Amino acid sequence: MDQFFWKGKEWFVKRDELIDLRFSGNKLRKLYPLLQTDPKEFSTLISFGGAQSNAMLSIAYLCDLKGWEFIYYVKKMPKWLKDAPSGNLKLALELGMKIVEIPHLEFYDHINRVRSNISEDAVFVPQGGACKLAKEGVRILAEEILSWKRENGIDSFSVATPSGTGTTALYLRQYLPKEISVVTTPVVGDRDTLISQWKSLEPDGENLPEILGNLPKHPFAKPKKEYLDVWASLKDAGIEFDLVYAPKMWLELLDSYNTLKKPILYVHSGGVIGNISQIEQYRYKGFL
Numbered sequence: 001m002d003q004f005f006w007k008g009k010e011w012f013v014k015r016d017e018l019i020d021l022r023f024s025g026n027k028l029r030k031l032y033p034l035l036q037t038d039p040k041e042f043s044t045l046i047s048f049g050g051a052q053s054n055a056m057l058s059i060a061y062l063c064d065l066k067g068w069e070f071i072y073y074v075k076k077m078p079k080w081l082k083d084a085p086s087g088n089l090k091l092a093l094e095l096g097m098k099i100v101e102i103p104h105l106e107f108y109d110h111i112n113r114v115r116s117n118i119s120e121d122a123v124f125v126p127q128g129g130a131c132k133l134a135k136e137g138v139r140i141l142a143e144e145i146l147s148w149k150r151e152n153g154i155d156s157f158s159v160a161t162p163s164g165t166g167t168t169a170l171y172l173r174q175y176l177p178k179e180i181s182v183v184t185t186p187v188v189g190d191r192d193t194l195i196s197q198w199k200s201l202e203p204d205g206e207n208l209p210e211i212l213g214n215l216p217k218h219p220f221a222k223p224k225k226e227y228l229d230v231w232a233s234l235k236d237a238g239i240e241f242d243l244v245y246a247p248k249m250w251l252e253l254l255d256s257y258n259t260l261k262k263p264i265l266y267v268h269s270g271g272v273i274g275n276i277s278q279i280e281q282y283r284y285k286g287f288l
C-alpha cells in the first residue's frame with residue numbers, strides 16, 4: 001500500500017500492478033483459481049474479447065506457464081493491426097496465442113456455439129475474466145485490504161477501482177464490510193451496461209458498488225486529451241497508471257472528492273504494458 005500525494009491531496013494506492021509484471025493486477029486476481037490448477041487438468045483455454053485486451057495478455061502468460069493452448073476469438077481486426085501487431089497483441093502472439101477472427105455480425109453467435117461445444121479438456125473464460133471463477137482471487141485482495149485497515153487502525157474509507165466488466169468492483173463490494181465504500185466508474189459502456197453486467201454475474205446481488213458517473217460516456221479506449229493530461233500528471237506525481245481505465249476513475253474521484261469517505265484507496269490493476277499501444281493511438285490522433 002503506497003501513500004501517494006497528488007493534486008495536493010493524500011491518496012493510498014494498492015500496487016497490484018507490481019505483484020507480477022506479466023499480469024495485469026486484477027487479471028492475476030481473477031485468474032487465480034486457474035493459476036492454482038494442475039496443468040494436466042486442461043489442454044486448451046478458450047476466450048474472446050478485444051485485440052489489445054489486458055485480460056488477453058494475462059491469459060496468454062497463464063497458458064504459457066501451464067503449457068495450454070490458448071485460442072482467442074476477436075472481431076475482424078483492422079488491416080494495419082493484422083499487418084503489424086503491436087503492444088499486448090504482439091506479446092500475446094509471441095507467447096503462442098492462436099487468434100481467430102470472426103465477422104462482427106456473427107461474433108456472439110459464434111462464441112455461444114464454441115462455448116456450448118467445449119470439450120472436457122478445455123476451459124472457457126468469458127471476456128475480461130467476468131465469471132464466478134474471479135471471486136476467489138478478489139476475496140484475497142479484499143483480505144489484504146482488510147489487513148491494511150487493521151494494521152493502520154483506519155475505521156472507514158473508500159476503495160476505488162475502474163470497471164470494465166465490473167467483476168473486480170462487484171466482488172470487492174461483496175467481500176468488504178459496509179463501513180468501507182466501494183466506488184467505481186464504467187469505462188466500457190455506461191451505468192446501465194455496468195449494472196446489467198453485475199446482474200448477470202450475481203442475479204441476486206443487492207450489495208452493489210457505488211457508481212461515480214459525472215463524466216460523459218466515452219468510447220472504450222478512444223484517445224481523449226483530458227485522459228492523457230490526467231495520466232501524465234499522475235505519472236509526474238510518481239505512479240504510472242494505465243491509459244485506458246485509470247484516467248476516468250481519477251477524474252471522477254477528483255470530481256466527487258468532497259463527498260467521498262476518506263482516505264481513498266485506489267486499486268492499481270496494472271495494464272501498464274498496454275500503454276505502449278495506447279500511446280501509439282494518442283500519437284496517431286495527434287495528441288502527442
Ligand SMILES: *Cc1c(COP(=O)(O)O)cnc(C)c1O
Pocket residue numbers: 024026027054055128162163164165166167168169242245246269270271272
Ligand atoms: C481489466 C482492467 C480493469 C477492469 O476490471 P473489471 O474487473 O473487468 O471491471 C480495470 N483496470 C485495469 C488496468 C484493467 O486491466
